[in-house]
Amino acid sequence: MFKSFFLNKRWFLWSILGSIIILYVTWYKVQIDVEVNEWFGEFYNLIQKALSKPNAVTFDEFLAGCIDFFNIVSIYIIIAVVLEFFVRHYVFRWRTAMNDYYMSHWHRIRHVEGAAQRIQEDTMRFARIVEGLGVSFMRSVMTLVAFLPILWTLSENVTELPWLGQVDRSLVYMAIISAIVGTVLLAIVGIKLPGLEFKNQKVEAAYRKELVFGEDHMSRAQPETVSELFTNVRKNYFNLYKHYLYFDIAKWSYIQYTVIVPYIALGPTIVSGAITLGVLQQILRAFNKVEDSFQFLVHSWSTIVELMSIYKRLRAFEQQIDMIDSEPEEVVE
Template sequence: MFKSFFLDRRWFLWSIVGSAVILYVTWYKVQIDVEVNEWFGSFYDLIQKALAKPNAVTFDEFLAGCIEFFNIVSVYIIIAVILDFFVRHYVFRWRTAMNNYYMKHWDKISHIEGASQRVQEDTMRFARIVESLGVSFMRSLMTLFAFLPILWVLSENITELPWIGAVDRSLVYLAIISALFGTVLLAIVGVRLPGLEFKNQKVEAAYRKELVFGEDNSQRAEPETVKELFFNVRKNYFNLYRHYLYFDIAKWSYIQYTVIVPYIALGPAIVSGALTLGVLQQILRAFGKVEESFQFLVHSWSTIVELMSIYKRLRAFEVQINDAINVESVPAD
């Protein structure tokens, strides 16, 4: 899954150089996010000034602030579009490397249940998900390194928390605790999902295989056989849906309820008038970025579950290939 792409010199430009390009551009996008956060502070202070006193701000000043935002996000849009185009090619090259490796050893793995589907579909899904999760993880780290110092400085304005009292740099600790709570919660609630996804793909492969045989052989894909196989598919999907139900309850409850957490924490400073509107917006965005960085597993858990299922299926390929190569390499007596 990895060595066919990252350890093969034929794919060096795409695997190593391409990965470096993706990470660099991702870092640059994070820097633009920081610039946007600074823009929010100055722009909302301008709005507060305009609302406090009529004609204190001219329309030209207001429009200049809007144009500044337009200039910042225009660069972001161009970079994002080019990066997405590059990533699509990157993922397909990774799939090509995996496909070439598996097809080279097709005689050793063709007997495995759903072998054709694994080569045709799982290779693409694996490359796409790993790339997406890898970039998301690195972006979370980069965002954390960029916004944590900002939130640390902005936390100087918050001298106490409701019901707790004075806590130095309280917003930083609050973001960490909130994210850790969500991560642990969803890891516990979703612990059974990877195994259920893997089992689900096995019954899907068996059903698909019988239908494929039925296309060329009238003795296969009989109604009773297909009915039984589809019943297994139905049973496993419904079981998976049931487990995702309580997982989604925990996930969406956590995500939605924690939106109000920074507002409650900022409550004393807001009601006492210790913050300007611009500083408030900067704090909220910085808090959100830091919390979101720590919430990588929270937002990615469903995708990680899917990846673990695909990994198990492709891993079965590679175990079979390695075992066959080892047997072939043993000298005959």
């Protein structure tokens, strides 16, 4: 899964240099996000000034603030589009590397259940998910590096917390605690999902294989056999849905309820009028960025579950290859 792409000289430009390019551009996008955060502070202060006194701000000044935002996000859009185009090619090259490796050992692994589907579909999904999760993780780290000092500085404006009183750098600690609670909660609630996803793919592969045989052989894919296989598919899906039900309850409850947390924390500061609207927007946005960075596992858990099931299926290939490599070569006719 990895050595066929990252340790193969043929794919050096795409695997190593391509990864460096993706990480660098991701870092640049984070820096643009920091610029947007600064713009929010200046623009909302301008709005507060305009609303506090008629004609205190001219339309040209207001329009200039809007144009600044347009200039910043225009660069972001161009970079995002080019990066997405590059990433699609990057993922397909990774799939190609895995495909070539597995097909070179096809005579050894073709007996593995769902072999055709694993090579045709799972290689693409694996490359896409790993790349997506990897970039998301690095973006979370980069965002944390960029916004944590900002939130640390802005926390000086928070006078006190409800019921707790004065706590230095309180918003930083709240973001960390909130993310840890959510991550631990969903990890416990979703602990059974990877195994269920893996089992789900096994019954799907068995059902698909029988249908494929039925295309060429009249004796295969008979109603009784197909009905039994599809019953297994249905049972596993219903079981999976049941476990996802309580997982989704926990996930969405956590994500939605924590939206109001920074507002409650800033309550005494807001009602005392200790900060401007622009500073408030900067604090809220910086808090959300830091919290989201710490919540990487919270937002990615469903994708990680899917990746783990794909990894298990592809790993079965590699175990077969490793096992046979340790024995005398024997080509299966």
